[in-house]
Amino acid sequence: MGRSPCCDKIGLKKGPWTPEEDEKLLAHIEEHGHGSWRALPSKAGLQRCGKSCRLRWTNYLRPDIKRGKFSLQEEQTIIQLHALLGNRWSAIATHLSRRTDNEIKNYWNTHLKKRLAKMGIDPVTHKATNGALIGTEDVKSAKAAASLSHMAQWESARLEAEGRLARESKMRTATPTSVHAQPTNPPDSTASQRLGMLHAWQGAKLDLESPTSTLTFIGSNSTMVPTKETTSLGMSESNSTMWNQRSDELEGEENEWKFISKQQVQGLEGKERGGEIIGCAEPWFPGMVSVAAGLTDMLLDGSSVHDTSECWGESSNGQAEHSSQVSGDGECSNYWSGILGMVNSELPSQPPTLL
DNA sequence: AAGCCTCGCAACCGCGCAGAT
DNA sequence: AATCTGCGCGGTTGCGAGGCT
Numbered sequence: 001m002g003r004s005p006c007c008d009k010i011g012l013k014k015g016p017w018t019p020e021e022d023e024k025l026l027a028h029i030e031e032h033g034h035g036s037w038r039a040l041p042s043k044a045g046l047q048r049c050g051k052s053c054r055l056r057w058t059n060y061l062r063p064d065i066k067r068g069k070f071s072l073q074e075e076q077t078i079i080q081l082h083a084l085l086g087n088r089w090s091a092i093a094t095h096l097s098r099r100t101d102n103e104i105k106n107y108w109n110t111h112l113k114k115r116l117a118k119m120g121i122d123p124v125t126h127k128a129t130n131g132a133l134i135g136t137e138d139v140k141s142a143k144a145a146a147s148l149s150h151m152a153q154w155e156s157a158r159l160e161a162e163g164r165l166a167r168e169s170k171m172r173t174a175t176p177t178s179v180h181a182q183p184t185n186p187p188d189s190t191a192s193q194r195l196g197m198l199h200a201w202q203g204a205k206l207d208l209e210s211p212t213s214t215l216t217f218i219g220s221n222s223t224m225v226p227t228k229e230t231t232s233l234g235m236s237e238s239n240s241t242m243w244n245q246r247s248d249e250l251e252g253e254e255n256e257w258k259f260i261s262k263q264q265v266q267g268l269e270g271k272e273r274g275g276e277i278i279g280c281a282e283p284w285f286p287g288m289v290s291v292a293a294g295l296t297d298m299l300l301d302g303s304s305v306h307d308t309s310e311c312w313g314e315s316s317n318g319q320a321e322h323s324s325q326v327s328g329d330g331e332c333s334n335y336w337s338g339i340l341g342m343v344n345s346e347l348p349s350q351p352p353t354l355l
Numbered sequence: 356a357a358g359c360c361t362c363g364c365a366a367c368c369g370c371g372c373a374g375a376t
Numbered sequence: 377a378a379t380c381t382g383c384g385c386g387g388t389t390g391c392g393a394g395g396c397t
Contacts, residue, residue: 014366014367015365015366015367015390015391016365016366016391017365017366036382037382037383038381038382038383050382050383051367051368051382051383051384052366052367054383054384055365055366055367056365056366058384059365059366060365060366087386087387088385088386089385089386090384090385090386101384101385101386102364102365102366102386103364105386105387106363106364106365107363107364109363109387110362110363110364111363357397358396358397359395359396359397360394360395360396360397361393361394361395361396362392362393362394362395363391363392363393363394364390364391364392364393365389365390365391365392366388366389366390366391367387367388367389367390368386368387368388368389369385369386369387369388370384370385370386370387371383371384371385371386372382372383372384372385373381373382373383373384374380374381374382374383375379375380375381375382376378376379376380376381
């Protein structure tokens with residue numbers, strides 16, 4: 001495959017963009033749309049390659065970009081999605097409206113990764129670094145971990161599809177004259193179409209439950225919870241203690257997390273049931289925020305929050321459920337069960353809607 | 356004050372995929 | 377079927393700012 005030269009061979013400018021260049025690019029896209037990125041630089045009078053222009057636009061100039069500090073919920077979402085998807089920043093960005101994949105990637109690498117490592121969590125595997133899965137539970141844990149991995153693959157594929165749809169819908173709606181008016185993930189009919197498609201996809205996903213999956217579920221569609229088999233993912237007592245100790249050592253931001261998460265758990269019960277998920281612009285599945293809160297509790301302090309709010313999963317019909325159903329023994333300081341809860345809570349709340 | 360180090364972020368690079376020819 | 381083209385993604389780099397010695 002012949003790869004056409006980009007910036008290197010034809011003496012185009014590289015490096016930081018000047019305000020003048022930004023202005024040119026912005027003006028051109030506002031007037032004409034970006035069309036072909038390759039052709040854009042010459043049309044816009046820029047000595048840059050198309051790729052550089054695209055990057056500058058998508059990561060910096062796009063009017064629907066939110067810049068600045070990440071909110072606590074955004075941080076939580078990133079951590080959880082990363083646990084599911086790994087370094088698939090574009091897929092993660094799909095669910096953090098107005099944040100770019102590049103920004104999320106940078107934030108992960110410079111902040112979140114270190115923070116998790118500091119707390120004794122492997123930022124790659126999201127497991128406690130020194131033997132979270134130990135003792136006689138080993139085999140069962142490995143099985144359950146495999147199941148989780150399998151579910152993550154499903155989820156990954158689903159997100160991919162959703163991301164693609166999101167991009168397509170963006171392309172459809174992006175007109176030269178309405179650049180500023182187009183949010184990244186407009187809550188319009190396109191979005192609902194997408195959701196319908198996703199519901200259909202999810203329905204299929206249930207039907208096609210892979211033979212390799214060892215996960216089993218009990219209950220109806222509305223209250224799908226993993227059986228006890230999955231709970232073996234839980235941290236050992238000693239690790240849980242370690243977790244809490246670690247979190248005790250952390251100050252500042254981490255305590256802020258703890259504080260907010262408590263508020264979330266208490267406050268979201270009502271709001272989320274109403275179908276609105278605050279702070280998450282793209283409610284990709286119900287219950288996400290409450291699980292996020294629970295997970296943050298796990299990350300930061302397994303005990304202090306539970307006395308009042310405990311852990312909340314949520315059934316897909318919007319009703320909060322006590323996580324003891326999920327964890328079996330009510331143990332909330334279980335990082336993976338939170339993620340499992342996320343996966344489970346996104347099971348379809350309504351019959352598949354075919355387009 | 357100067358030099359060094361660390362951190363955060365914008366931008367670059369190379370690769371893979373998908374559609375077009 | 378083979379090749380070309382355009383685009384997007386994820387990893388990496390380079391640079392400026394701020395902190396430390």
